[in-house]
Amino acid sequence: xxxxxxxxxxxxxxxxxxxxxxxxxxxxxxxxxxxxxxxxxxxxxxxxxxxxxxxxxxxxxxxxxxxxxxxxxxxxxxxxxxxxxxxxxxxxxxxxxxxxxxxxxxxxxxxxxxxxxxxxxxxxxxxxxxxxxxxxxxxxxxxxxxxxxxxxxxxxxxxxxxxxxxxxxxxxxxxxxxxxxxxxxxxxxxxxxxxxxxxxxxxxxxxxxxxxxxxxxxxxxxxxxxxxxxxxxxxxxxxxxxxxxxxxxxxxxxxxxxxxxxxxxxxxxxxxxxxxxxxxxxxxxxxxxxxxxxxxxxxxxxxxxxxxxxxxxxxxxxxxxxxxxxxxxxxxxxxxxxxxxxxxxxxxxxxxxxxxxxxxx
Amino acid sequence: xxxxxxxxxxxxxxxxxxxxxxxxxxxxxxxxxxxxxxxxxxxxxxxxxxxxxxxxxxxxxxxxxxxxxxxxxxxxxxxxxxxxxxxxxxxxxxxxxxxxxxxxxxxxxxxxxxxxxxxxxxxxxxxxxxxxxxxxxxxxxxxxxxxxxxxxxxxxxxxxxxxxxxxxxxxxxxxxxxxxxxxxxxxxxxxxxxxxxxxxxxxxxxxxxxxxxxxxxxxxxxxxxxxxxxxxxxxxxxxxxxxxxxxxxxxxxxxxxxxxxxxxxxxxxxxxxxxxxxxxxx
Numbered sequence: 348x349x350x351x352x353x354x355x356x357x358x359x360x361x362x363x364x365x366x367x368x369x370x371x372x373x374x375x376x377x378x379x380x381x382x383x384x385x386x387x388x389x390x391x392x393x394x395x396x397x398x399x400x401x402x403x404x405x406x407x408x409x410x411x412x413x414x415x416x417x418x419x420x421x422x423x424x425x426x427x428x429x430x431x432x433x434x435x436x437x438x439x440x441x442x443x444x445x446x447x448x449x450x451x452x453x454x455x456x457x458x459x460x461x462x463x464x465x466x467x468x469x470x471x472x473x474x475x476x477x478x479x480x481x482x483x484x485x486x487x488x489x490x491x492x493x494x495x496x497x498x499x500x501x502x503x504x505x506x507x508x509x510x511x512x513x514x515x516x517x518x519x520x521x522x523x524x525x526x527x528x529x530x531x532x533x534x535x536x537x538x539x540x541x542x543x544x545x546x547x548x549x550x551x552x553x554x555x556x557x558x559x560x561x562x563x564x565x566x567x568x569x570x571x572x573x574x575x576x577x578x579x580x581x582x583x584x585x586x587x588x589x590x591x592x593x594x595x596x597x598x599x600x601x602x603x604x605x606x607x608x609x610x611x612x613x614x615x616x617x618x619x620x621x622x623x624x625x626x627x628x629x630x631x632x633x634x635x636x637x638x639x640x641x642x643x644x645x646x647x648x649x650x651x652x653x654x655x656x657x658x659x660x661x662x663x664x665x666x667x668x669x670x671x672x673x674x675x676x677x678x679x680x681x682x683x684x685x686x687x688x689x690x691x692x693x694x695x696x697x698x699x700x701x702x703x704x705x706x707x708x
Numbered sequence: 709x710x711x712x713x714x715x716x717x718x719x720x721x722x723x724x725x726x727x728x729x730x731x732x733x734x735x736x737x738x739x740x741x742x743x744x745x746x747x748x749x750x751x752x753x754x755x756x757x758x759x760x761x762x763x764x765x766x767x768x769x770x771x772x773x774x775x776x777x778x779x780x781x782x783x784x785x786x787x788x789x790x791x792x793x794x795x796x797x798x799x800x801x802x803x804x805x806x807x808x809x810x811x812x813x814x815x816x817x818x819x820x821x822x823x824x825x826x827x828x829x830x831x832x833x834x835x836x837x838x839x840x841x842x843x844x845x846x847x848x849x850x851x852x853x854x855x856x857x858x859x860x861x862x863x864x865x866x867x868x869x870x871x872x873x874x875x876x877x878x879x880x881x882x883x884x885x886x887x888x889x890x891x892x893x894x895x896x897x898x899x900x901x902x903x904x905x906x907x908x909x910x911x912x913x914x915x916x917x918x919x920x921x922x923x924x925x926x927x928x929x930x931x932x933x934x935x936x937x938x939x940x941x942x943x944x945x946x947x948x949x950x951x952x953x954x955x956x957x958x959x960x961x962x963x964x965x966x967x968x969x970x971x972x973x974x975x976x977x978x979x980x981x982x983x984x985x986x987x988x989x990x
Binding site: 428433493 | 881885886888890891894895896899908
């Protein structure tokens with residue numbers, strides 16, 4: 348059984364293609380994030396699921412029931428919005444009861460369930476407040492409680508955290524995941540914040556220009572991006588211009604790097620110009636001498652360079668290194684406890700060629 | 709305003725303090741003096757030629773105005789005007805509230821055009837509007853013969869005020885999100901309008917209603933040309949017949965309108981809903 352299915356869903360607005368042909372299946376109790384830059388179609392996908400937009404083609408079903416043509420108010424979805432969406436004229440308690448009223452739940456049961464969900468989001472004591480008396484984080488928790496109170500088949504979250512400040516965002520993010528796991532509710536979460544998506548999802552779908560570029564576990568999406576777009580959008584990437592000398596090696600400013608082990612190497616022609624995308628944590632810094640660095644990294648190819656900036660950030664240190672013969676410096680992450688050298692020091696940057704994306708240019 | 713922007717007013721010099729005060733006084737005199745003159749004319753039984761400082765306290769009586777109130781025709785015309793006002797308010801709200809909401813939700817690009825359109829009745833003189841209606845008379849006698857045929861025309865006349873009022877109320881809400889939220893919670897359009905939109909634009913609805921009523925109670929041109937005996941039309945005729953009583957009527961209708969707007973001010977004051985002080989729990 349699948350809890351939510353998009354089957355070939357296409358949606359256009361005038362000449363803009365918001366969704367090209369979305370195929371996505373959520374298993375019961377699964378938490379799936381749609382991640383992408385603004386205008387990539389992620390919100391449209393959510394609004395199609397909610398019934399606010401009608402797809403041009405394709406079908407949406409919930410628990411194996413086709414709901415493509417069911418109007419929004421007849422679907423059993425809970426939704427939390429990006430902007431504060433509490434009804435200003437109703438108290439917290441009445442907001443939470445709203446969905447149960449429209450579903451004609453009888454009064455005692457309504458009250459019991461409202462109290463129950465308000466306890467879940469730890470807002471029981473604020474039940475008599477009006478929305479304008481609450482902070483942004485509290486309002487979003489009430490919105491979450493209101494969505495959960497109707498016992499929805501699927502929970503739809505449309506960037507519910509993006510209007511909040513960083514600290515509240517982190518705690519509410521974890522709270523959403525905790526609730527979702529304990530209630531076992533199927534959830535589709537839309538965000539442009541990759542950290543958020545990676546942190547709380549079972550699977551992440553990265554979208555671009557109306558297409559689902561990659562769908563996989565947070566680890567897979569981060570470690571094995573299927574395209575240069577995904578690689579760049581999720582996490583940060585250093586970009587090294589290179590030339591493929593034969594299909595086994597690429598040359599980066601005179602240094603030969605073996606690429607045969609990389610799945611992207613198969614598709615590039617001999618002599619082609621490429622860009623090597625490497626994560627900052629897949630680059631290692633040492634003094635460049637034969638016995639420098641850890642044994643684990645000693646076999647890796649070395650690019651010489653000079654430290655431009657050394658920025659200590661607690662758990663990690665971000666070292667900006669100007670590689671010889673390159674235009675822009677690269678970023679290297681080292682653990683905060685390692686000593687990394689000072690600005691102006693000559694260093695060697697070792698790169699792990701198995702962990703990079705080869706992008707033809 | 710200064711309190712709203714949160715910026716302290718610059719300190720005014722002595723002249724600076726006297727200036728605004730005397731200007732306010734001047735304006736007040738400009739409005740009040742004619743009213744006092746009207747009051748003397750209608751409530752003092754002294755020949756016009758003798759009205760002066762020495763006769764200020766002589767022969768005050770409300771009898772001529774009370775006579776006017778006692779006229780059957782007065783009560784008939786007042787009744788008609790009140791019914792027209794209620795009808796116009798009902799028609800305006802039932803048509804304009806969904807329309808304004810629709811424009812905000814689905815046609816946000818058309819807002820400037822709709823705003824322009826609703827301003828037209830303010831720019832076009834009533835006499836021009838009514839001149840456009842008259843040629844229709846032979847074709848729509850059944851309609852134009854009814855007193856209530858004024859209602860749709862009055863709804864149009866009140867548009868510049870009513871649309872602006874409702875538009876401002878809806879603009880202050882994040883209406884798209886509220887409607888989406890309501891629909892996702894299982895409410896159809898009717899429930900959404902009744903339980904979400906209307907309670908939150910209550911203030912705008914009240915002021916739109918009062919403004920409409922004020923337009924209807926004061927409109928003369930259309931009523932006169934279409935030969936309807938509304939309150940302003942009656943007042944004009946009565947003034948010819950009984951100048952003193954007519955003036956008393958005019959004065960009381962003005963007072964009534966002022967009271968209506970004072971009531972409006974009270975009703976649309978933001979409700980204080982704070983039951984408990986704000987408390988942060990996170």
